[in-house]
Structures are given as C-alpha cells and as structure tokens.
Amino acid sequence: MTALLSLHRVGRSFGGLRALNEVSLEVSEGEVVGIMGANGAGKTTLFSLIAGNLRPNSGDILLRGQSIVGLSPDRICRRGIARTFQIVRPFGGLTVLENVTIPARFGSARSDAKAARAIAEEALRMVGLLARRDEIASSLTLSGQKRLELARAVATGAHIVLLDEVMAGLTATEVAEMLAIIRGLRERHGLTVLIIEHVMRALMEISERVLVLHHGEAIAIGAPAAVAADPAVLACYFGDRA
Amino acid sequence: MNVARAAPSAALVAAMLALPFVGSEYAVAIGFELLMWIALTQSWTVLSGMTGYISLGHAVFYGLGAYFVVLTYGTVPLWLSLPLAGLLNLLFATAVSLPVLRVRGPYFVILTFGLSELVKYVVLAVEAALGEFGRMVFGVPGVIALYWIMLALAVAATVLVELVRRTRFGQGLLAIREEETAAEAMGIPVVRYKMLAYGLSAIIPGMVGGVMALRTTYFEPQAAFDPIVSFTILTMAIIGGSDDARGPVLGTAFLTLLSELLWARAPEIYLIILGVALIAFVLLLPQGICGWLFPPRRPAT
Amino acid sequence: MIAFLLSGQLLVAAIVTGTLFAVVALGLNLVYGTMRLINIAHGELVMVGAYAAFVGFSAFGISPLLCTIGAGAITGALGAALYLGLFQKLFASPALARRLEANSLLIFFGASVIIQSLVALGFSRTARGYRYLDTVVHLGDVALTANRLASFLVSAALCIAALLFLRFSVYGLAIKALIQRREAAGIVGIDVERIQLASITLGFATAGVAGALVSMTEQITPFMGFPYTITAFIVIILGGLGNLAGGIAAGMLLGFVEVYGVALTSASMSSVLTYGVFVGVLVLRPEGLIGRSGAAP
Numbered sequence: 001m002t003a004l005l006s007l008h009r010v011g012r013s014f015g016g017l018r019a020l021n022e023v024s025l026e027v028s029e030g031e032v033v034g035i036m037g038a039n040g041a042g043k044t045t046l047f048s049l050i051a052g053n054l055r056p057n058s059g060d061i062l063l064r065g066q067s068i069v070g071l072s073p074d075r076i077c078r079r080g081i082a083r084t085f086q087i088v089r090p091f092g093g094l095t096v097l098e099n100v101t102i103p104a105r106f107g108s109a110r111s112d113a114k115a116a117r118a119i120a121e122e123a124l125r126m127v128g129l130l131a132r133r134d135e136i137a138s139s140l141t142l143s144g145q146k147r148l149e150l151a152r153a154v155a156t157g158a159h160i161v162l163l164d165e166v167m168a169g170l171t172a173t174e175v176a177e178m179l180a181i182i183r184g185l186r187e188r189h190g191l192t193v194l195i196i197e198h199v200m201r202a203l204m205e206i207s208e209r210v211l212v213l214h215h216g217e218a219i220a221i222g223a224p225a226a227v228a229a230d231p232a233v234l235a236c237y238f239g240d241r242a
Numbered sequence: 243m244n245v246a247r248a249a250p251s252a253a254l255v256a257a258m259l260a261l262p263f264v265g266s267e268y269a270v271a272i273g274f275e276l277l278m279w280i281a282l283t284q285s286w287t288v289l290s291g292m293t294g295y296i297s298l299g300h301a302v303f304y305g306l307g308a309y310f311v312v313l314t315y316g317t318v319p320l321w322l323s324l325p326l327a328g329l330l331n332l333l334f335a336t337a338v339s340l341p342v343l344r345v346r347g348p349y350f351v352i353l354t355f356g357l358s359e360l361v362k363y364v365v366l367a368v369e370a371a372l373g374e375f376g377r378m379v380f381g382v383p384g385v386i387a388l389y390w391i392m393l394a395l396a397v398a399a400t401v402l403v404e405l406v407r408r409t410r411f412g413q414g415l416l417a418i419r420e421e422e423t424a425a426e427a428m429g430i431p432v433v434r435y436k437m438l439a440y441g442l443s444a445i446i447p448g449m450v451g452g453v454m455a456l457r458t459t460y461f462e463p464q465a466a467f468d469p470i471v472s473f474t475i476l477t478m479a480i481i482g483g484s485d486d487a488r489g490p491v492l493g494t495a496f497l498t499l500l501s502e503l504l505w506a507r508a509p510e511i512y513l514i515i516l517g518v519a520l521i522a523f524v525l526l527l528p529q530g531i532c533g534w535l536f537p538p539r540r541p542a543t
Numbered sequence: 544m545i546a547f548l549l550s551g552q553l554l555v556a557a558i559v560t561g562t563l564f565a566v567v568a569l570g571l572n573l574v575y576g577t578m579r580l581i582n583i584a585h586g587e588l589v590m591v592g593a594y595a596a597f598v599g600f601s602a603f604g605i606s607p608l609l610c611t612i613g614a615g616a617i618t619g620a621l622g623a624a625l626y627l628g629l630f631q632k633l634f635a636s637p638a639l640a641r642r643l644e645a646n647s648l649l650i651f652f653g654a655s656v657i658i659q660s661l662v663a664l665g666f667s668r669t670a671r672g673y674r675y676l677d678t679v680v681h682l683g684d685v686a687l688t689a690n691r692l693a694s695f696l697v698s699a700a701l702c703i704a705a706l707l708f709l710r711f712s713v714y715g716l717a718i719k720a721l722i723q724r725r726e727a728a729g730i731v732g733i734d735v736e737r738i739q740l741a742s743i744t745l746g747f748a749t750a751g752v753a754g755a756l757v758s759m760t761e762q763i764t765p766f767m768g769f770p771y772t773i774t775a776f777i778v779i780i781l782g783g784l785g786n787l788a789g790g791i792a793a794g795m796l797l798g799f800v801e802v803y804g805v806a807l808t809s810a811s812m813s814s815v816l817t818y819g820v821f822v823g824v825l826v827l828r829p830e831g832l833i834g835r836s837g838a839a840p
Contacts, residue, residue, distance in 0.1 A: 051427060077429035085427075091420035102417050105410055106429035113410075156429055341826045348581050348648050352776060353825045359773075360818035367811055473652070480649065510660040517660070520653035524646045525639065 002065055004029040004192055005050070005081075005160055010059035012045055019045045020216045022059070027160075032186065032193045034207030034224070036200070038236070041213040043196045044086055047162045050194075051083045052076040063160075080108045082158035084149035086165045086196075092138035096129055097121070099137050099148055100155045107156025123151040126188065127181050143174045147181065154185050163195040167202050175202050182206060204228065212236075251400075254491070258393055262386050274389050274457070276498050277396040281450050282471075283478045283490035284399035288406055289443035290476075291484030293436060294419035295343065298472050299354030300447055302361050303331045305467035307448030308455035309365060315379045315456075324391070324449050331448030332441045339437040346422075355472065362467035369463060376462040379455065388457050395453070399446045404487050406442070415439055477516060481523050483530025492531045551685045553806055559691055561798020562698040565791040567753045567771050568778035569705055570746035574622075576722035576785030577742040578630070581648040584655035585775050586768030588618045588747050592754020593763045594662060597671055607675055608693055611755040618751030622743040630743075631736070655768070663765040671763040690759040697756055701749065702791050709787055718742060722785040777821045 003026035012020045020042040027033055035043050048054040050061060052073040061069050068076055082103070091099050100120035104111050111119060124130040127147040132140065140148060146166050153161045163182070167175045179202055186193055197203035203210065204224040212220040212233050220230045227233055261273045282300065290296045307327035314323045338357065345353050369375065382388075406412040414435050417425035426432045455461050474497070482493020497516070504512035527534050547553065571585045592614035599610035633639045676690040709715035717738050721728040729735045753771075761767065774797065782793030797820070804816040 053423070053427075072431075072433070073426040074429050074431045077427060083427055085424065089421045089424035091417055091424065093420055094416070102413060102425075102430070103428035106414065108429065110429075152424075152428060345825055349825055351648055352581075352583075353822060356773075356818050356821040356825065360815065360822050363814040363818060367815055370811055476649070510664045513656050513660040517653040517655075517657035520656075521650050524649045524653070525633070528646075 003027055003062075004031075004064060005194075006062045007046075007050070008060045008062070010046075010049060010056045010061060012042075012049055012054060012056050018216050020049070020056075020213075023213070023216075023218045024059075025211060025218070025221070027192060027194065029159075030190060030192055032195065032206055032208050034203040034210040035194060035196045035213065036198075036203055036210060037213035040215075042216040043213055044164055045216075046213070047083055047164055047194070047196065050076075051081060051162060074106070077103075077106075077156055077158070078108050078110070080157070080159040081162065082107065082153035082156045082160070083162035084146075084153050084164050084166055086168070088142075088145045088149050090137040090140075090145055090148055092136070094137055095134050096124065096137055096140065096148060097133035100124055100151050103152045103156040107158065109155075109157030119155055119157075120151075123155040126154070126185055127151045128177070142169050143171075146170065146178070150178075150181065150185070154189060154191070159190070160192045160194070163193060163197075165196055165198060167197055167199045170199075175199055178202075179206055251487075255397060258396075262389055267385075270385065270389060272498065272502065274385065274392055276494055277389070277392040278450055278454065279474070279478055279494040279498065280491055281392065281395040281399045282447050282475050283482070283484075283494060284396070284403045284487065285443050285446040286475050286479060287403050287443075287484045287490060289439045291403075291479065291489075292406065292412060292415035292419065293439055295346075295436065295440075296351045296476070297354045297443070298351045298469075298476060299356070299358030300443070300475050301467050301469060301471040302354075302358035303335065303444040303447040304451035304454070304471055305358075305362065305365070305463065306331055306334060307451030308461055308466040309451075309463075310448075311452030312377050312379055312455045312461040316381070320383070320456075324452050327452040328445040328449045331444040335441045335444035336437060339440040340433075343433070343436045343440060355469065358467060358469065358472060362463055365463045365467065376460060379459050379461070382456040382459055385457065388453055391453050392450070395446055395449055400487050400491075402442065402446070406439075407487075411435065411438070477520055479530070480528075481519055481530055483532030483534075485529060486532050486536065488536070489530050489532035492535075496531065547806065551683065553802060555682070555685045555687060557799040557802040558795070559687070559695045559798075560802055561795035562695055562702060563753065563756065563794075564774055564778055564798050565702050565794025566698045566749055566756075568775040568782070568790045568794050569702070569787065570749040570753075571775040572779045572782070572785065572787050572790040573718070573742050573746035573749075575779065576787065577718060577739055579647070580630075580651070582651045582746075583648055583772055583776075584651045584658060584768075585750055586770065586772030587655045587658040588621070588750035588768070589754035589757060589771045590662065590763075590765065590768035591618055591621070591658065592751030593758035593761075593767065594666060594671075594754075595751065596755035596758040597673060597763050600673055600675060601671075607690075607755055607759050608697065611697060611752045614751040614755035615748035616751075618754070619744045619748030622747030623740060626740050626743045630739075655772075659765045659768070666765065668765060672761075673758075675759050688760070694756040694759060698753070701752065705749075706788060706791065714738070714741065719787075722787075773817065773821065777817065777824065780821075780824050 005027040007023060007025040009022045009024050010020060011018070011022055023042070023046065025033070035046065037043050045054065049056050052068070052071050052075070056069060060067050063079055063081065068079065091102065097117070097120055100123055101116045104116035104119040105113065109119060121130060121133070124133055127150050129144060129147055129151060132144065137145070137148060150163070150166060167178055170178060182193065183206070185191060195203065195206065207224055209222060210224050210227045211218055212227055214236045219232045219236065220227050222230070258273060258277065262270055265273065282304070286297060286300050307330070310327045310330055311323050318326070342350070342353060342357065406415070414425065414430040417428070417430055418432055418435060422432055451466065455466070478493035478497050479490060480493070481496060482491065483489035500515065501512055504515070523530060567589060570588070571582055574580050574582050595614040595617050596607040596610035599605040599613055600607050676693060677688050679686050680689050680692055709719060717728070717733045720731070720733055721735060721738050778794045778797050779790050781797065782789030782791070800820060801813060801816065805813045808816070
C-alpha cells in the first residue's frame with residue numbers, strides 16, 4: 001500500500017543552522033502520527049515544509065506519490081493538506097462563523113457560499129463552538145481559539161491535518177475535550193492526522209505511531225510504548241542516567 | 243440590497259446628475275472635484291481598504307494616465323484613449339505587483355511612495371530629454387462633457403468596490419487583511435488575489451488622470467505625479483472610513499468642503515487641520531466618520 | 544572624464560555628503576530601533592534645525608556652528624515633549640500601542656504636515672538663506688567652501704561620538720539591547736522608559752543639528768525637509784533597520800552613490816538614482832545590505 005504522505009530524507013537549514021536533517025517518514029491513510037521533541041528539534045519546521053510555507057533544501061515530499069515540493073501553501077491546501085498554527089492565527093476581526101466559511105469556500109472542498117456555511121456550521125458543532133458563531137473571533141478564550149483553528153483546518157475539506165500544539169496552554173479538562181474532538185473529527189471525516197504535542201500524555205494516547213525528533217534528526221519512530229522505552233529517546237530526555 | 247441603504251446613494255447620484263443643469267459654474271466645478279476624489283478613493287479602497295496593503299503612491303496611476311492621454315490626444319480619439327489609459331495602468335500595476343506586493347506593512351507603504359516618485363522622475367528625465375517642459379493640449383471637451391465622464395468614473399469605482407466586497411474574491415481579500423499567512427493556509431491564492439486587487443485599483447485612477455489632464459489642458463510631471471494626490475486619497479479614506487462604500491464619499495465631502503473654505507485664504511490652516519484630523523482619526527476613530535456614524539454590525543479591523 | 548572621476552574633488556564631495564547623510568539617518572534609526580516608530584517627519588526636524596540656525600545667525604549673530612547646540616536642543620525638546628506628552632500614554636494602553644505602531648507612519652505624516660504649515664505660517668514660504676564661512680579652502684588639489692568643511696567636521700565628530708557611545712557606554716549598550724529585543728530589555732533591568740525618552744530626544748536632536756549644518760550651505764524653506772526624510776529612510780533600510788553602526792556605513796555608501804552617480808550621469812538623474820536605489824533595496828533586500836540587525840519588522 002503506497003503511503004498517503006511520504007517524506008524522503010528531507011532537510012532544511014537556516015543559514016548555518018541545520019533545522020532538519022535527512023528526515024524520512026511514511027504516513028498511511030487514516031493514521032495518527034505523533035511528533036515529539038524538545039523545543040528547537042524541528043517539529044514546526046517539518047510542518048512548515050509539508051504545508052508549503054518553507055521549501056526543503058534537500059529531499060522530497062510526496063502526496064499520493066506526487067511531489068508537492070515548491071507548491072505554494074494555498075495550492076497544497078487545495079490538494080487536501082491543512083494545518084493549524086502553534087500561535088493561533090484567527091481572522092480576528094471576523095466572526096467565528098466567517099472564520100470557518102472562508103476555508104470552506106477556498107479549501108479543497110471549494111464550496112459555494114451556501115454549502116460553505118453548512119460545512120462551517122457542522123465543523124463548529126463538532127468542536128463545540130456553534131453557539132458562538134456570531135461572536136468576534138478575537139473575543140474567544142484560548143481554548144476556543146484553538147478549537148477554531150481545528151474547525152478551520154477541517155472545513156477546508158482536507159484529508160490530512162497537521163495539528164501544531166493544539167493543546168498548548170489548555171487545562172487538563174480542556175485537553176481531554178480536545179482529544180475527544182480530534183477523535184470525533186477523525187472518525188467523521190476519515191482524517192489522517194499528524195500531531196505535534198508537548199503534552200505527553202495526550203500525544204501518547206492518541207498516536208498510533210510516534211516520531212521523535214532531536215536537533216533536527218529523527219531518532220526514533222514506532223508505537224508509543226516502544227518509543228517511550230527507546231534508550232536513545234530516554235537519553236535525550238533524561239540524559240545518560242536512565 | 244435593501245432599499246433603505248440604496249436610497250441615499252441613489253439620491254446622491256441623481257443630485258450629481260442634475261448639477262450641470264441647475265448649478266452654477268462654480269457648483270459644477272466643486273461637483274467635478276468631488277467626483278474625482280470619490281473615483282480615486284473608491285478605487286484605492288479595492289486594494290488598500292480590502293487587503294490592508296496601504297498604498298501611498300496611487301498618484302503614479304493618475305500621472306501615467308494623464309501622460310498617456312496627453313501624448314495621444316489628437317491622434318487617438320478620447321473614447322479610445324481613456325480606456326486605454328486605464329488598461330495601460332492595469333498592465334503597469336500587474337507588472338510591478340509581483341515584487342512590490344512581497345513587501346508588507348509599513349514597507350509597502352513607503353515602497354509605493356518611492357515607486358510613484360521614481361516614475362515621476364523618470365518621466366521628468368524623459369520629458370527633459372525630449373525637450374519638453376510641460377505639454378499643452380488644445381481642443382479639449384468642455385467642462386460639462388468632462389463632468390459626465392467623471393461622474394461615470396465615480397459611479398464605476400463605487401460599483402467596483404461594492405461588487406468586489408460581495409464576491410468570494412472580496413472575502414479572500416478581507417481574510418488576507420486579517421491574517422495573510424492563515425489565509426494562504428486555507429487555500430486563498432494570496433499572490434494572485436493581491437495582484438488582481440492592485441491591478442483593479444489602478445484602472446480608474448488612470449482614467450481619472452486622463453480626464454484631469456484635459457480639464458487643466460496642461461501636463462507637467464511634477465503636478466501630475468504630485469504626492470499630494472496620494473496623500474489626499476489616503477487622508478480621505480482614513481477620515482471617511484473605507485469599510486463601506488459610503489466612507490470615501492463622506493471623507494471626500496468633508497475634505498472638499500474644508501478645502502473650499504480654507505484653501506484659498508489660509509492653506510496653512512487647512513493643512514494643519516488636515517494633519518490634526520489625520521492623527522485624531524488614526525488614533526481614535528480608525529473606522530472613520532463612516533464607522534462612527536454607521537457603526538458596523540461588527541468591528542472591521 | 545576618468546581623471547575627473549578619480550579626482551580628489553569628487554572623493555571629498557562624496558565623503559562630505561555621506562557623512563551628512565549618516566548623521567541625518569542616525570536619529571531616524573535610533574527612534575525606529577528603540578520604539579518601532581516610523582518617523583516620516585524626520586526631515587521636518589532637519590528643517591526646524593535649519594530655521595533655528597537661520598534665526599540664531601540672522602537675528603542674533605550667533606555662529607551657525609554654535610547654533611547647532613540650540614537647534615539640537617529645540618528639536619530634542621520637541622522629541623521629549625512628544626514622548627512625555629503623547630507617546631508614553633499611548634504605549635501604556637495596549638490597544639492604542641498596537642494602533643500606534645501600526646499607524647506611526649500615518650501619525651507622523653500628519654505631524655509633518657502640521658510642522659511644515661506652522662513654519663510656513665511663521666516664516667512664509669519664501670526661501671531664506673544666509674552667508675557664512677563661504678570662503679574657499681584648499682586642501683591640496685581639492686577646493687571646498689569652509690562651511691562645508693566645518694559641516695563635515697561636526698558631522699564626522701557626531702558619527703564618531705555616536706559609535707563610541709554605542710560601543711563603550713553602558714547607555715549605548717542599553718540602547719542596543721532595547722533595539723534587539725524589546726521585551727527582554729525590560730526583564731534584564733533596563734529602564735525602558737528612560738532609554739526610550741533618551742532615544743527620542745537624542746534622535747530628534749541629531750536631526751536638528753544636521754539641519755543647522757545644512758542651513759549654512761542650502762536654501763531654507765518650510766518644504767526642504769522632505770528629501771532628507773527619503774534619504775534617511777534609504778540609509779536606514781540599506782544599513783539594516785535599527786543597526787546604528789550599519790546606518791552610518793550606509794550613509795557613507797549612499798553619499799558615494801549619489802555623488803559619483805550624478806557625476807557619471809547628470810544632475811537630473813540624481814532623483815531617479817535616489818528613488819531607484821530606494822525601491823530596489825526595499826524590494827530586493829528589506830533587511831538591508833549590511834546584514835541583519837535582529838530588529839526586522
């Protein structure tokens with residue numbers, strides 16, 4: 001079975017700093033792949049490369065066997081990959097509903113105004129924001145804005161969503177809610193999910209496989225339990241005492 | 243479009259239509275000024291109001307249009323040269339848009355200004371090389387005829403900006419204004435949309451420049467590419483508000499009234515009031531008079 | 544032609560022009576670097592300095608070189624007043640602070656119109672000028688007027704003083720820190736308010752001093768400031784925003800570009816050259832030719 005999304009030895013540098021070095025990953029349809037690593041390990045860079053915000057210096061990124069390197073972010077979105085941002089970027093002056101109808105109109109779904117509204121309302125319902133659809137996006141709490149990011153990503157009609165620390169700053173209850181929402185969306189839309197998280201418990205719970213990055217290198221990939229016990233991973237996190 | 247909102251606009255258009263028949267020469271001249279600024283400011287809004295990329299160099303389109311019409315006057319009939327002036331500006335804007343629109347924020351603002359000045363000095367140098375220090379045009383249409391053309395341009399510009407607002411394109415531009423990176427991530431072709439907005443915003447100012455060249459019967463680069471034109475557009479848009487088609491009309495009316503009262507007698511006082519108004523509106527009333535009188539159902543920015 | 548291009552005359556002209564550009568840009572860079580304010584009225588400060596020297600010399604007979612102190616004091620005081628009276632309050636409110644930074648260009652533009660008009664009201668629009676130290680001095684093969692030489696010496700002294708100050712004084716260090724990382728500067732104990740006040744005062748003052756120097760050799764009108772604003776912007780963008788040392792180097796560079804450019808082409812091409820460089824730099828390298836300063840927008 002060909003992978004839905006594959007990264008072949010992807011590398012990216014910023015001046016003298018090697019942010020990612022020869023990272024390879026094969027993601028199958030419907031999988032949930034967690035990505036973990038210390039700050040500066042290259043996680044968000046990886047997402048930016050996939051989503052088209054950055055271009056890799058080396059290696060290739062293939063979507064259903066076709067290279068997507070060099071495509072602009074909006075074209076990649078229209079091919080079915082959507083992302084959330086680590087620091088939320090809502091359309092602050094617009095209403096919650098408008099924030100979600102826009103991706104519905106422009107994403108891979110490319111709906112007309114009426115259908116877009118329906119898609120948006122459905123996405124908002126699933127993240128629990130439907131009641132607040134006429135509020136101004138900038139007035140939402142952080143938890144609300146994170147869920148809005150999620151709704152927007154899903155509303156594009158994407159098959160693959162890149163979730164960048166959607167749980168950051170949330171309370172334990174909110175984290176549990178978010179996990180339930182992600183699961184629900186995934187089932188409903190048959191999503192493939194790549195998720196970056198620092199909230200370890202959440203990452204391990206939801207991922208089928210976990211990729212560990214350290215200083216731009218992929219040091220481990222496998223089932224959560226295996227990765228948690230991997231000596232290389234433990235050495236990174238706890239030093240050589242483990 | 244509900245009738246209550248359309249009524250004042252329709253009344254205004256009717257009044258402007260009637261003016262040449264009932265008004266004095268002076269009134270027509272004022273009306274002409276008003277229409278010119280409305281045409282310019284509404285066009286400016288298509289780019290700067292919608293995308294948030296504030297242009298401080300729209301005089302470049304005005305000047306290029308004037309130059310083209312003056313150069314071709316006599317050889318090309320007006321009904322052709324005016325639209326061509328618009329088209330020329332569309333092409334120019336599109337050509338420069340790629341590099342220019344990559345620059346954001348205040349840099350874009352000063353870049354547009356620099357571009358306008360650059361073109362001005364290039365035209366000055368070209369004219370000097372050609373031995374021309376100002377060109378006169380003869381046999382121009384009368385002020386009434388030019389008035390009708392300007393009215394058409396003002397209406398066209400207003401219709402344009404309203405149309406843009408109502409389309410998917412306009413929604414995309416608004417998203418770009420709010421959060422460009424996110425807009426791109428949601429599938430909005432930001433580069434294409436920005437280029438289109440920039441190009442569209444250039445067409446009518448080009449034609450307006452052409453009409454004004456005929457009105458003054460004189461073309462001189464310093465006057466045609468005068469930064470004051472750019473500044474005035476910006477000030478009218480800020481004072482009037484640019485989130486609604488009524489904004490530029492209000493801003494234009496306010497400033498034209500003010501300038502009529504003060505410009506001849508005390509231009510310095512006029513400019514001081516302008517400067518104070520600009521600062522006050524930017525800090526306290528960013529939605530302009532329009533946003534203050536007709537608060538939108540939601541804040542725009 | 545080659546001989547002319549390689550002549551000392553041209554070289555000296557370039558150095559003199561470049562140093563003045565560097566001084567004019569210094570103040571703009573300081574204000575932008577520390578507070579992200581885009582002072583498009585900078586040229587008007589130069590103009591005010593020029594008028595101050597004009598009044599000082601014509602009415603009171605004080606040497607323009609001494610008037611630089613008065614000119615600097617006036618514009619510096621203007622900066623301090625503006626900061627204490629307006630900006631401090633604006634920075635205090637988050638909503639207004641955001642609007643200030645996003646709109647500083649427009650706000651200062653309004654200010655420039657106001658200042659120009661006030662001066663025009665006070666002094667009329669007629670061009671003024673005066674003669675001072677206009678005897679020609681010979682340095683080897685090179686001839687230049689004494690006032691230009693004096694202007695150069697003062698400008699150069701200012702630039703060197705600024706560089707030394709930034710390098711060796713703890714306040715200079717604080718300013719650099721503030722420019723590089725605003726949020727962190729406060730955390731490490733730098734009195735941000737005081738440094739900002741000092742920056743705007745110094746920044747505006749240097750513009751005034753430059754204006755006084757310029758008044759010796761140029762015509763003085765209420766609208767003379769504008770080209771200096773443009774020049775200052777080109778210089779600070781070329782040198783990297785907030786990079787004060789880079790700005791000084793860029794000022795020199797631009798002086799050379801202008802003088803040699805005009806020599807190679809003609810006087811009327813001078814503006815085409817200036818704006819061409821301006822547009823080119825903004826489009827191609829918004830972070831400046833002279834590396835990054837860490838203070839990119």
